[in-house]
Amino acid sequence: TQLLEQSPQFLSIQEGENLTVYCNSSSVFSSLQWYRQEPGEGPVLLVTVVTGGEVKKLKRLTFQFGDARKDSSLHITAAQPGDTGLYLCAGDAFNKFYFGSGTKLNVKP
Amino acid sequence: NAGVTQTPKFRILKIGQSMTLQCTQDMNHNYMYWYRQDPGMGLKLIYYSVGAGITDKGEVPNGYNVSRSTTEDFPLRLELAAPSQTSVYFCASSHIWTGGQETQYFGPGTRLLVL
Numbered sequence: 568t569q570l571l572e573q574s575p576q577f578l579s580i581q582e583g584e585n586l587t588v589y590c591n592s593s594s595v596f597s598s599l600q601w602y603r604q605e606p607g608e609g610p611v612l613l614v615t616v617v618t619g620g621e622v623k624k625l626k627r628l629t630f631q632f633g634d635a636r637k638d639s640s641l642h643i644t645a646a647q648p649g650d651t652g653l654y655l656c657a658g659d660a661f662n663k664f665y666f667g668s669g670t671k672l673n674v675k676p
Numbered sequence: 677n678a679g680v681t682q683t684p685k686f687r688i689l690k691i692g693q694s695m696t697l698q699c700t701q702d703m704n705h706n707y708m709y710w711y712r713q714d715p716g717m718g719l720k721l722i723y724y725s726v727g728a729g730i731t732d733k734g735e736v737p738n739g740y741n742v743s744r745s746t747t748e749d750f751p752l753r754l755e756l757a758a759p760s761q762t763s764v765y766f767c768a769s770s771h772i773w774t775g776g777q778e779t780q781y782f783g784p785g786t787r788l789l790v791l
Contacts, residue, residue: 569718576716600780609680609766609782610719655718664709665735666718 570594571656571667579673583645588670590656591638597659599639601630604653604669646674678702680783682767688789689757697752697786699767707770708750709780710734710742712763719766725750757790764788 574589590599598617602610614623616632616639623630627650629642639656651674657666683698701708706727711719711734721734725744739761741753750769754761767783 571718573718607784609768609785611782612779615779657719664721664724666711666720668716668718 569668570660570665571658573654573656573667573670575670576668577671577673579675580646582648582674582676584674586643586646586672588641588643588654588672589638590640590667592658593637594658594660595636597636599632599636599656599658601639601641602655602657604655610655643672646672648674648676650674680767680769680781682765682783682786684786685784686787686789688791689754690791691757691759693757694753694755695757695788697754697765697767697788699750699752699783700748701750701767701769701781702748703769703771703781704747705769705771705781706747707772708744709768709770710740710750710752711766711768712736712761713766713785714763722752722765754788759790762788762790 601613604610619634619636621632627644654670680701709724710722723742725731765786770780
């Protein structure tokens with residue numbers, strides 16, 4: 568079982584569309600991070616959210632941490648082919664670090 | 677700075693063989709981590725270290741051992757390889773505990789196949 572559940576698992580969209588990826592848990596996290604991973608490479612950190620209700624923006628990407636610090640979302644506006652990759656959420660709980668299973672995004676030109 | 681380097685990139689092992697996955701970082705980071713990533717799954721923490729001489733178990737430590745004799749190196753040892761250990765292994769490092777908003781830097785990974 569995964570401590571962090573991500574949805575959807577796969578997403579294939581056209582360039583210019585908007586999308587939202589969800590990361591949910593029944594556990595409370597002291598912080599939550601979002602990563603993007605390209606094939607054959609390690610994950611690269613996009614953002615860390617710490618405060619319940621926090622919203623952070625990174626160009627066309629908007630990250631939100633739930634009020635109860637149990638869930639998070641990643642919204643991409645006007646997706647580009649360069650956004651294609653595996654998006655992973657990860658959280659700090661029980662003095663360990665847990666990753667979700669990831670959302671594989673494919674943006675078609 | 678090379679960041680986090682891992683060797684080898686790919687290895688095939690027979691059941692029962694042993695091997696050491698090497699990980700080195702040149703950023704003078706205190707914290708180092710070993711993860712495994714199975715197909716279609718996220719990363720699972722195997723072991724981590726908060727500094728030289730100190731290691732602790734993560735979520736899936738069984739079948740693995742680690743040591744941290746220097747700040748730079750954090751090798752992962754598989755003593756009796758099993759097919760269930762077929763996976764991609766990532767090493768990572770951070771200056772402080774990554775939950776404290778600290779960026780965790782990952783190596784390129786080692787792909788291990790146990791037959």
